[in-house]
Amino acid sequence: MPAKILSLIFNKIKPPYNINQATQDLVLEALENVDQVNAWIKETVAERENLVTALSTIEQVHHITPSDANFILVKLEEPRELYNFLVSRGIIVRDRSKVELCEGCLRITVGTGDENVKLIEAIKQFYI
Numbered sequence: 839m840p841a842k843i844l845s846l847i848f849n850k851i852k853p854p855y856n857i858n859q860a861t862q863d864l865v866l867e868a869l870e871n872v873d874q875v876n877a878w879i880k881e882t883v884a885e886r887e888n889l890v891t892a893l894s895t896i897e898q899v900h901h902i903t904p905s906d907a908n909f910i911l912v913k914l915e916e917p918r919e920l921y922n923f924l925v926s927r928g929i930i931v932r933d934r935s936k937v938e939l940c941e942g943c944l945r946i947t948v949g950t951g952d953e954n955v956k957l958i959e960a961i962k963q964f965y966i
Contacts, residue, residue, distance in 0.1 A: 885950065896914075921933040
């Protein structure tokens with residue numbers, strides 16, 4: 839499909855979230871490189887599974903909500919304190935502990951293998 843037609847389609851469906859031109863260009867490029875995008879998806883899914891497995895071994899983790907996304911919601915002990923600890927080490931997660939139905943939870947975006955190892959090591963260090 840020509841880029842101009844896709845751009846028109848994007849412009850019709852963008853409200854309430856705007857899709858800027860740079861993002862549209864990236865989407866068009868991704869559509870032309872489906873094999874690469876599928877490889878990224880496969881890698882993200884594998885890393886999400888590794889992250890869930892590693893988190894499951896930590897006693898203070900009480901629940902991991904199943905996810906098909908590139909993030910997971912984790913219910914654990916002392917979420918606010920852990921959040922601050924991670925931020926102080928340059929690891930950014932989202933504190934959802936005060937959000938209704940997400941009490942006691944952090945939302946963790948799936949990173950690269952190295953990033954996920956660093957995250958797990960930091961969480962274990964916090965709970966020691």
